[in-house]
Amino acid sequence: MMVRVRFAPSPTGYLHIGGLRTALYNYLFAKKNNGTMVLRIEDTDQNRLVEGAIEGLIQSMNWAEVYHEEGPFIQEGRIIQKGENGPYIQSERLPIYKEYIQKLLDNGWAYYCFCSKERLDKVRDEQKAKGDIARYDGHCRNLSQEEIEAKLKEGQPYVIRLKLPENRLVTFDDIVRGHIEVNTNDLDDQVLIKSDGYPTYHFAVIVDDYLMGITHIIRGEEWLPSTPKHVLLYEAFGWDAPQFVHLPNILNQDRKKLSKRQGDVAVEDFMKKGYLPEALVNFIALLGWSPGNEEEIFSIEELGQLFDLERVNKSGAVFDVSKLNWMNAHYIREASVERITKLSIPYLLETGYIQEEDLEKRYEWIEMMVESIKDKVSYLSQIPEQAALFFKDEISLEDQECHDILQGEQIPKLITVFREKIQKTENLDPTIAKGIFKEIQKEEGIKGKNLFMPVRIMLTGQMHGPDLMKIITVLGEKRIVERLNYVEDQYIS
Incomplete structure (x- = not known):
């Protein structure tokens, strides 16, 4: 079997460090198995789109050298798509979803729902008041074809829902989580097509993963509760489900899910601070996976040889900034003076220690200065702080x-x-x-x-x-x- 994996982010802003780890694990698994990695942009939630986010995602992945073979690429400043399974941007695949939702309507696995937001809110409030699980009550599950056609003719707004079988045990195996069983009575009739005509994540992801030949779905554990419904959708279409892999969360120091409220979480944040890509990749590779020995420093090539999904942990991994700083300092020390100098120059220009016109005539001096201080920094935006001793006119004794x-x-x-x-x-x-x-x-x-x-x-x-x-x-x-x-x-x- 030819291994095919995918990284499928939503273009709603920056690339989260957890997203980069998911992309990295997909990349490493594909590399280890001579497979293919697909990048797919899941932009069906049109209200949350951020302009430039797709470009930012691709640039961050390229910076980290986590490359894909199929999907959107940036070429000469514009987005192009490469591969035989496109389009790779979901908003361009609406005719495909329309075709496949009709299959589910025809075989009885989906149904029209005309319930208003007001009714749904009322039902959920009543359920919560009784201490029940808040979910759709199936009001439109059994509408006759005549009723449906009449409502459609009147132009009533609708969604299309998955028609879950009642009291069915859904089972699947996850490489990290093991064997999982869920009863459909504990699930909800998930919306598949929204009132704006766009598919929900849960529908589009199934159709796309199947049509793109994805063999292993490697994603965050937040999608684990939705997986039973995904398994049922594969059954509804008569398709074999891929292998599921749900990765543990990356945690803050307080062992809660990594949040911007407690520090940097965007790949761009680490880029701006002057972390080296190989250090960040090395660090996040070890957040949830171990090679089975005491080694901690690995190139991305070595990671590709060693990576094994069986060694991914179930429990979340704490994002230890001090450990990242230690690792990044190691890579800075090992890097050439020429490379670190070029990467440090923007920070020196920003602080005014050097000017653009200095670069050519004073480059050797700048390089010598950076060489003298590079072993003292954890990330490159600290360079000006260390360089200050070469530019100040007065000496202030530290103690x-x-x-x-x-x-x-x-x-x-x-x-x-x-x-x-x-x-x-x-x-x-x-x-x-x-x-x-x-x-x-x-x-x-x-x-x-x-x-x-x-x-x-x-x-x-x-x-x-x-x-x-x-x-x-x-x-x-x-x-x-x-x-x-x-x-x-x-x-x-």
Whole structure:
């Protein structure tokens, strides 16, 4: 059997981090089984559509390198569709749904419902007051053909509902959840076609998954309660149901479903903050799945080789931002200086530390600066905060201990000697900077913490930070001398 999976988001805004994980698991399963991944846009709820959302979804997936083979793509700034099973945007498939709903009406698995919103609200209120489950009471289930035709002729608004069999046990197997049984008496006659003529999710998804040859439905656990009705719809059409896989929720620290109220949840949020795609993908792959060993760092290629639906957990996984930051910092350290510099430049431009006209003539200096600080950040929007030490004119000591260190008896001599050697040096680089310290050690006998710590504090105001030799190289003679003079005037008693 050729494996075919699909990721089917609604274009109602940003791509949620949970949506990206669903797309990723579909992608990895397809990759592992030499299958095909389809992207389908489920836009049947026309009231919730957000302009540009489809483009945003595709761009976020491309950024994460979670690619599909069929569906909508962005080409030369516009949306095109590729594949033999299109259209892949549901609002363009209305004639198909019209054809298939008629099949259900003809075989008795669906019926017209003319109940008004007011009546439905009243029925549900009465049911709730009695402590019953609020659901449709079947008022229109048994209308005669003559009654239906008369109401249609009068132009009465209607929906079309699934006609559930009574007291039937619906069973299916889920790779994650195991064997599941639900009685139809606990279900509702689901609306299949809305009053605006558009299909509901529950109808369109069945028709589309069948016609697109989907073999495995990998989606969030919020769709699990609807699956028995989906199973019945497959039966109604005489089709074999695909294999179901319902993924656990991603949770906040309080173990409730991940919500924007408690932090970033959109893939775009993480893109803007400067997380690397491979880090985010690595992190979310482990939210609900484990490889069976203690390893935590995986490329997307390695994930594709290891991924197994049998190892997906039932319980929700907590989105631990500190763990993500640790993982992203690892990928930043491992990335090339050239790549991190290019990704950091927008943040440096935004803060005004560099200008567009600086990029070409000062690129090597910018690259050296980024190299000196990139190991200190968890995500790239933190780069300007770390870079500040290279741009400020005055030194502010971070604590009293720094001030105390600068009161050492060797400090006046150290400032004088270090300043003189810097002023005599051309083409500063880390190797030359190390040579200056060796000379001071040999000539003045100032060594270890009495040498390196005071110089770091005089140049940065801090006891710890990026590699000191790189700091000296990036600051250059003029700024180093200015800082030494400032410290000498302000802090040396």
